[in-house]
Amino acid sequence: MEPMAPRTKIFTEVDYEKNGKQVGYLYMPHSVTRSAYGNLAFPIAVVKNGTGPTIFLMAGNHGDEYEGQIALCKLIQTLDPARVQGRIIVMTAANLPAAMNSARVSPIDQGNLNRAFPGDPNGTPTQQIAWYIDQVIYPMAQYHHDLHSGGSSLDYRPFVSMRKTNNPDLDARTMAALKAFGAPDALVWAYSHDVGFAATAAIARGVVALGGEFGGCGSVSRTGVAIVEQGLRRLLAHTGIMEADRNVPPPQPTRLWEVAGRDYYVLAPDAGLFEHAVSLGDQVEAGQLCGHVHFVDNPGRPPVPVHFARAGMVICRRHLGRVERGDCVVHLATEWRG
Numbered sequence: 001m002e003p004m005a006p007r008t009k010i011f012t013e014v015d016y017e018k019n020g021k022q023v024g025y026l027y028m029p030h031s032v033t034r035s036a037y038g039n040l041a042f043p044i045a046v047v048k049n050g051t052g053p054t055i056f057l058m059a060g061n062h063g064d065e066y067e068g069q070i071a072l073c074k075l076i077q078t079l080d081p082a083r084v085q086g087r088i089i090v091m092t093a094a095n096l097p098a099a100m101n102s103a104r105v106s107p108i109d110q111g112n113l114n115r116a117f118p119g120d121p122n123g124t125p126t127q128q129i130a131w132y133i134d135q136v137i138y139p140m141a142q143y144h145h146d147l148h149s150g151g152s153s154l155d156y157r158p159f160v161s162m163r164k165t166n167n168p169d170l171d172a173r174t175m176a177a178l179k180a181f182g183a184p185d186a187l188v189w190a191y192s193h194d195v196g197f198a199a200t201a202a203i204a205r206g207v208v209a210l211g212g213e214f215g216g217c218g219s220v221s222r223t224g225v226a227i228v229e230q231g232l233r234r235l236l237a238h239t240g241i242m243e244a245d246r247n248v249p250p251p252q253p254t255r256l257w258e259v260a261g262r263d264y265y266v267l268a269p270d271a272g273l274f275e276h277a278v279s280l281g282d283q284v285e286a287g288q289l290c291g292h293v294h295f296v297d298n299p300g301r302p303p304v305p306v307h308f309a310r311a312g313m314v315i316c317r318r319h320l321g322r323v324e325r326g327d328c329v330v331h332l333a334t335e336w337r338g
């Protein structure tokens, strides 16, 4: 029924090789007091027709990032297998417990799926679903899109993104897909200070992997949903899996940005209330004021300023007012250098 699923405990009624549209579940044994032989049921859709490439579309990797979750639900409703050449695999809530809890991480294991790859077949639920995606789904895919936003704590100027690798051929094919998606802004992650990303696991398997941040503040951005919906249609046409949708306008020229170092990130220097001094989209200079931390429980203490270490464009801002020392309050992007 399913391809080789090394050591995974996850099972499904969905047949990845069957033509047509199936909307079903990945079942993960989860034995708890209220359900001794229970399972977590992660939604999955497979739309297949004939031979052609496979694209794996994923949202809800972080549960409180909604634009992609909504856009993929709408996509599943409208997909007609007769208009597909190849295969589209969709997960609308990749970390289901997190998505149902409107949280970044799973309430069951505090697992952050986008730091959990390549996962563990006998680990926590978050580690198990990462393992399944990496071992079963990524090997079937030539294309991948992992849809994010800023979640509860951050606000993003929407962009589609890719990760720079040391594989020039894969980077060139990914850049072509990035441009085909046609978002007004696109970003190349040329630097990362963390590990365990879904995209990193996909890239390791040679998959053309896109990502993106399409809003934030724990809300649903209309602009973000529209960028995702139109972009996915263009991406599906780019892969050859579907014909171009006549209702989708051709892409605007994409502005290319990059994040290329740790100094793009501004961290809160103290705990308190953070007052921003800049807005999304602002161009800033090195040394410019980013904001102040205020101490409402000790108003005799002067506020602590924090300044930008480098120039750039404000592409992300912390949404929540209260900060702990080390929280990211802003990160910058600069024009892509190629």
Ligand SMILES: [Zn+2]
Pocket (backbone or CB within 6 Å): 061, 062, 065, 114, 148, 149, 151
């Ligand atoms: Zn995310």
